[in-house]
Amino acid sequence: MKKVWAFGKYVRLLLNNLIIRLLPARKMLPKKYYLSLCSIFKNEGKYLKEWLDFHLIVGFEHFYLYNNFSSDNYKKVLKPYIEKGLVTLTEWPHQHGQMGAYNDCVRRFKDESNWIAFMDLDEFAVPLKYDNVPAWLKNYEKFPCVLGFYKNFSSSGRMKEDEDKPIIEQFVVCSDFISPSMFLNTSWAGRIKKFTITHFCRFKFFNKVCPENPGFFCHWHKQPRKIDFQFNHYHSKSFDYYARKKIPGGDAFSAELRYSLDGFYQNEQKCGQTDYNAYRYLIKLKNFKLDDY
Helix, strand or coil: CHHHHHHHHHHHHHHHHHHHHHCCCCCCCCCCEEEEEEEEECCCHHHHHHHHHHHHHCCCCEEEEEECCCCCCHHHHHHHHHHCCCEEEEECCCCCCHHHHHHHHHHHHCCCEEEEEECCCCEEEEECCCCCHHHHHHHHCCCCEEEEEEEEECCCCCCCCCCCCCHHHHCCEEEEEEEEEEEEEHHHHHHEEEEEECCEEEECCCECCCCCCHHHHCCCCCCCCCCCEEEEECCCCCHHHHHHHHHHHCCCCCCCCCCCHHHHHHHHHHCCEECCHHHHHHHHHHHCCHHHC
């Protein structure tokens, strides 16, 4: 029965892709930014600089950040990025406000950016076939969205982080590909039904849209067939970080989603391969100077 269900979903996604490809071509209107990133965060000041610099390197032009009850030094870290016009900061004092933040971002900023990605501070967008993310997205300007798929990264056996090394350098042990996250083509923003789960929404008429790897998305294929891009999800970082911050901090999406030591060990068991694709940008990251950007 699951196979029949998966095949039906696969056929529907293929049909959606065919319909969209047959639609009359329309030029993507220029906006203030071609590619932006939306994220909600809490007490991630320690990691903000690496995350922002990395995504500037791979082609993101602007960041819509939603602060969710942070009490650390996030303002100090973000100040130079805000002064350069790279970050729009919104204070978002809403418990489990992730979906609300995403919807607010689309409503307020859809006319500023052609594409908006939706990611967390422990997630990194890593182009594979292309040098940067915009070059990859140019292939999909007719589509309401593009999905990239995640690999979860484990602690790589580290009890504590090395304060002198970037996150992408320290953690390289990972899982196979798992769930997707979305880049929204904002010209379709008026056709969104709503965000129903993190990083993904449904559209009027088409419902779900997946231009590449629809078979993997609906569980018809066991692995993606075309790998031009991936998300690195640094799910746990070190054991110390997971136990000290992630478990007590909870989840921004729902009160029902909690982290536990069992969850940490389960993720460790799923991670049995290494992935160094983010190393393509490691030297650029270490040499990055915001003043030169």
